Amino acid sequence: MQYRATLIPGDGIGPEVVDAAxxxxxxxxxxxxxxxxxxxxxxxxxxxxAMPDEALNSIRKTRVALKGPIGTPIGGGFKSANVxxxxxxxxxxxxxxxxxxxxxxSRFQNVDFIIVRENTEGLYSGLEHxxxxxxxxxxxxxxxxxxxxIARYAFELARGQGRATVTAIxxxxxxxxxxGLFLECVRRVARDYPEIAMKEMIIDNCAMQLVxxxxxxxxxxxxxxYGDILSDLGAGLVGGLGIVPGSxxxxxxxxxxxxxxxxxxxxxxxxxxxxxxxxxxxQLVGHIGERSAAERIEKAVAAALAxxxxxxxxxxxxxxxxxxxxAIVRHLAD
Ligand code: ATP
Numbered sequence: 444m445q446y447r448a449t450l451i452p453g454d455g456i457g458p459e460v461v462d463a464a465x466x467x468x469x470x471x472x473x474x475x476x477x478x479x480x481x482x483x484x485x486x487x488x489x490x491x492x493a494m495p496d497e498a499l500n501s502i503r504k505t506r507v508a509l510k511g512p513i514g515t516p517i518g519g520g521f522k523s524a525n526v527x528x529x530x531x532x533x534x535x536x537x538x539x540x541x542x543x544x545x546x547x548x549s550r551f552q553n554v555d556f557i558i559v560r561e562n563t564e565g566l567y568s569g570l571e572h573x574x575x576x577x578x579x580x581x582x583x584x585x586x587x588x589x590x591x592x593i594a595r596y597a598f599e600l601a602r603g604q605g606r607a608t609v610t611a612i613x614x615x616x617x618x619x620x621x622x623g624l625f626l627e628c629v630r631r632v633a634r635d636y637p638e639i640a641m642k643e644m645i646i647d648n649c650a651m652q653l654v655x656x657x658x659x660x661x662x663x664x665x666x667x668x669y670g671d672i673l674s675d676l677g678a679g680l681v682g683g684l685g686i687v688p689g690s691x692x693x694x695x696x697x698x699x700x701x702x703x704x705x706x707x708x709x710x711x712x713x714x715x716x717x718x719x720x721x722x723x724x725x726q727l728v729g730h731i732g733e734r735s736a737a738e739r740i741e742k743a744v745a746a747a748l749a750x751x752x753x754x755x756x757x758x759x760x761x762x763x764x765x766x767x768x769x770a771i772v773r774h775l776a777d
Contacts (some may be wrong), residue, residue, distance in 0.1 A: 447475070448727065548682070550681065566668045594628050611644070688723035690727075
């Protein structure tokens, strides 16, 4: 079976780690014809947008993409290509599994939870304006429709994976209307899933609990900004940004990408950890129906990382991007 998928190398370390992932998918015997399209900072200079229509149309056509990170300028500059893509394709659910990998040094063992992040609204609405000199407003948009569908996604995911609990993360004590609506929507959806317990936790308490007792968490559902921040925190619990994969899921398309950004400090040096993008590619492979190949890639990654000689700099080792990729490819052939 030959599949088609869109490939966006992205900025910074993107091209290196995406190439590594393509090699691994190939070595796993999954035949994908990749439609390579450009997006990112250089594309902005040429086309005036970091996420051109050509890239979006390719994803609309193939319905599935592997995407490298795209940097976003701080303060000014162009609008985030990642946010543009998620909104344009209505990729409403961002799913990030945070799990300790055997053999990999990390602060905690037995961490196994999933962050389900609402991906289309909240403080990422892009509605910011200057009211008067020295006064700006940034609008947090919360809708019933988007909150109900992300809640349903979280409970369906929990049901599909036989998980026991969905925790809604919020700050409804302060943002009584916006986070209050989000929380109410999760409560309403929870009634349809009597076998799954629903818990509620205020975001600041959640941050503290995550760094003291992360083993307690199962599925967490939250708004856009909380999900962005807690994803990086979660990555830190299990080995860092180089490890954690992610997916952006919509009704029509799905885009797989790591939690990390473009890490310009490491770009072009063959030093980046390709694990997060390789594991994102494994999720893509599972998504298109090649579940056993996806599992084989996950196992090969775990086997390679169990040997400290394959650890890249972020994990305290000296291996290059290529060394670690070679090791994963070797384990796939075992
Ligand atoms: P962006 O603006 O695209 O978000 P950034 O550098 O601000 O880029 P990240 O790329 O998410 O943010 O990461 C912060 C730091 O974490 C990087 O500077 C890098 O040192 C480290 N890092 C991130 N991803 C990796 C990786 N795959 N391998 C090794 N180190 C990484």
